[in-house]
Structures are given as C-alpha cells and as structure tokens.
Amino acid sequence: MKKSESLVTTGNTVLLALAKGVCPICSLVRAFQNEIIERLQPNDASRVCNYHAWAIAASAPASSVAAVFLSMLRGANSEKGQKEHIDCDLCWAIREHEMARLHEFAHEMQRRKFAEWLERFGTLCRFHGAVLRRKLPEEHAQIVAKVTENNQHQLEELLETFAAQAQSGGHAGGGILGRAAEFLVAQRGLTR
Numbered sequence: 001m002k003k004s005e006s007l008v009t010t011g012n013t014v015l016l017a018l019a020k021g022v023c024p025i026c027s028l029v030r031a032f033q034n035e036i037i038e039r040l041q042p043n044d045a046s047r048v049c050n051y052h053a054w055a056i057a058a059s060a061p062a063s064s065v066a067a068v069f070l071s072m073l074r075g076a077n078s079e080k081g082q083k084e085h086i087d088c089d090l091c092w093a094i095r096e097h098e099m100a101r102l103h104e105f106a107h108e109m110q111r112r113k114f115a116e117w118l119e120r121f122g123t124l125c126r127f128h129g130a131v132l133r134r135k136l137p138e139e140h141a142q143i144v145a146k147v148t149e150n151n152q153h154q155l156e157e158l159l160e161t162f163a164a165q166a167q168s169g170g171h172a173g174g175g176i177l178g179r180a181a182e183f184l185v186a187q188r189g190l191t192r
Contacts, residue, residue: 014105023125025101026187032097036090040064042071049088051191076142091191102131109140122147125186154179 014024036044037052037059045068048056056065093106108114124132129148133141158176165172 014101014108020125021153022182022187024123025098025105025128026125026182026190028101029094029098030187030190033090033094036093040068042067045071045089046066047064047076047087047089049091050071052088052090055189094191102128102135105132106140107134109136109143115140115143118147119143123151124148125183126152127186151183155183 009184033055036057040059041064048050056068059065072097084125109118120160124144124147126148132144136144159180178188
C-alpha cells in the first residue's frame with residue numbers, strides 16, 4: 001500500500017481506547033480500518049479482498065468510490081501474470097497497525113499503574129489476549145491471562161442469565177450476545 005496523506009489516522013492510542021470498556025486493540029484496529037476506508041484515495045490501494053471491496057463500495061461519497069475502483073481496474077489491466085491469490089493492501093495496512101498497537105500495549109504494561117488498572121478493570125478479546133501473552137514477560141502475561149479469564153467468567157454468568165430469560169420469552173439484555181461474539185472472535189467487521 002502506498003503511503004499517503006489519506007492513510008494518516010487521528011492518533012488514537014491504547015490509553016484512549018481503554019476507557020471504552022471493550023478490547024482496546026480491537027477498538028483501535030476497527031477505527032483505523034474505518035478511517036482508511038473513508039479516506040481512501042484512488043492510488044492508495046491496487047488490490048483488495050472481498051470484504052474490503054464491499055466495505056469500500058458501501059462507503060461515501062460515491063464519486064470517490066468510483067474513482068478508487070476505476071484506479072484499481074486500470075491498474076489490474078496493466079498487471080501481467082496476476083496471481084490467483086490477491087493480497088489485500090488494506091488487510092496488510094491493518095495488520096501493520098494492529099502489530100503497532102500490540103507493541104504499544106506491551107510497552108504500556110511496563111507502567112505499574114497501567115498494569116494495575118488493566119488487572120482491575122480491563123477488557124481484552126480472547127485473540128488479542130493470546131497474542132499479548134506470547135509477547136509479554138511472564139509477570140505481565142499472567143495479568144493478561146487473569147483479565148481474559150475474568151472477562152470470560154463474567155460473560156458466562158451474563159449469558160447463563162440471558163439464556164434463562166430467553167427461555168421464558170424475555171429478550172432484554174441481548175447486547176450480551178454481541179459482547180460474547182467480540183470476546184470470542186474480535187469486533188464485528190475485523191478480518192482474520
């Protein structure tokens with residue numbers, strides 16, 4: 001992906017994302033993905049996956065999307081011997097951003113106050129918790145493990161209560177289903 005002014009983000013950090021009560025890495029990655037799709041310029045990407053092609057198509061304004069797709073079509077015609085498997089420029093940029101945010105999170109864990117806050121109040125999805133446990137020193141990896149275990153136990157209790165209410169015909173509190181999905185596989189719209 002070509003470095004472009006349109007791919008510069010608003011400077012969201014792990015510290016800002018923590019306050020949302022969701023996995024801060026998921027939150028930052030999703031915000032980055034939305035931002036690059038909304039700001040995409042015609043020469044920013046030449047190859048996209050199915051998910052990102054449709055995400056671009058759904059973004060506005062239509063004249064900008066048309067220019068982006070025209071650029072991709074014209075670039076595709078000039079490429080000879082194109083591989084069957086197309087690497088997505090947006091997926092690549094998003095993975096790079098995700099790795100940078102994970103590195104930032106690992107760096108913040110060195111601060112005692114950050115680690116203490118995370119242990120008491122933090123939320124991490126299962127995927128990012130596992131990645132962080134592999135990256136961190138044992139002391140910090142144990143905190144991340146505790147956070148994900150606590151998140152899982154809280155979700156299990158809430159889901160059991162919701163399931164019992166749903167059996168009785170009540171559907172209040174259905175937001176727990178989205179929280180469970182996010183914990184299990186990351187926020188909606190993030191590709192793996």
